[in-house]
Amino acid sequence: MHTLALMETFTVVVESGSFTAAAEKLKLSKSFVSKQVSLLEQDLGTRLLHRTTRTLSLSDEGSQFYRHCQRIMKEAELARAEILDSQNAPRGKIRMTIPQSLIISGFSQLLIAFQRQYSDIDLDVIASGRVENLIEEGIDLAIRVGQLEDSSLVSRRLGECRFQVVASPSYLQAWGEPTHPSDLMKHNCLLYGDSKSSRGWQFRKPDGEALTVKVTGKLTSNDGNLIVEGMRQGLGIGFGPSFLFKDHIDSGELCPLLGDYCQPPSSISALYPLNRTLPRRVRILIEYLAAHLALE
Template sequence: MDKLQAMKVFCRVYEAESFKVASESLDISRPMVTRYINALEESLGAKLLHRNTRNISVTHAGHQYYQHCVTILEAIDEAEGELTDLTHQPKGRIRVSVPMDFGLSHMVPILSEFSALYPDITLEIDFSDKRVDLTESGVDLAVRGGDLGGDQFIARPLCSMRGYVCASPDYLEKFGKPSHPNELMNHNCLVYTNAPYAGRWSFKKESKDTFYVQVNGNLMGNNGGALTRLAVAGAGVIMQPDFLVDDYIANGKLVSLFDEYETFTGQFYAVYAERKLQPKKVRLLIDFLMEKLQ
């Protein structure tokens, strides 16, 4: 049995929770996947997976073995990466996690350009607003915005963002244009549910203290892009970051409100686990993102 290949197969089954997906992604047959798993379990003398005709579950031994496999396979990947450095031909797989809206609007063109420059590097991109656990998911690099919630990882700033309160001309004509943020309590506001304090919008004017307005409305959602489109359609008032609303404000489909006030501000970061030896391909991607986004 090729132990390293068996480890790769096991890790893919573990991550996909599916023999079928593992076989397709590794381009091997399902019976071969089963043989690798059976051979691993026999050599270890421990059950790694419980499986039936409908699903699989990972045993405690399987969870522990997966962590060891990831460490070993990453070490091999780093060693191969260092040899690749000598030939100046970076290659291999990079697993990247990016936020849905920012990923689609800003990251896709950049990642496409990076892929064209380095065709031997495979980018596996996860578009999701859910924060991934870098230590368990196998993700090499995550792009995150706002509060990172700890200092256990390395975070390098990529670009800044700020929020705008907006509504469509049709909505404002129908319901009136608020002259002060407090008047938002009388408007239909579209609430982004992934925000730390959903429905509590912050405002600050010059040197005065920040104050908050609790807003409500009949539409809520966990996707800023969708809420922005609803606002363009006249459904209500939104507070969303510049990268989502700038174009709509420029073409008149949205009207920016309260420009004299500062709402939320933040940064996007490239976040990765602290490692003694970062593979060159990951370093290249981080530097490329910083160059393009800053």
């Protein structure tokens, strides 16, 4: 008999606690179920179960093999469910986390357009820039910008952005335009994000050498709306991902500065757990975002 079928029978026996209960669940005879487990043991060349007239227990090898069986049976069921699901319209909930800076940019319009197109998919969107434990917090998908460090996550690149220095024409008229990153230390810099990590603005000299400038300012916030509004009203100079400022630069409300010192583009990535089968609805969302961000 096929090994996968023998593994399934073995798994049911372990989880049922007896050959009798497993036989009832599988709608097979007790002797046939017992023979299947014996065949599996013969094939593996080891005893998986210790049998007495009253008890059934796993050997050390049986415990190890059972863990593998659990994972394989789960994957097989997920594969079956995925094929069945592919024959119907995608449905269900996607719990995802996105930096607030993306939420307040045009990215939010992509999510709204996606939900209009796939009305049977529910989106539970958490605006957060911290690195969550996706499995523990029940999150299907995380969208992140910049360097990725967690090797336990699968990464799919969706697009890219640059980190820019920007200010309003009114601020530049009143306080002058910086011509080198070090000039920023003389300006009121509006700090977006954590007050500690946001004070070191990263640049790259024309020769490729990295440069960090420690800036100061009178306004710090993790609310991108507040920082952008402060820049629009001439309060100070800001630094952040290009998608946060794009519309305001296009309208002339903000001006990009120090373009010769910008870092190379950073990736916008979709992250999901390494050892989890990705539901079809999540794959569809990732493909949708990748297609639309590539056009921008």
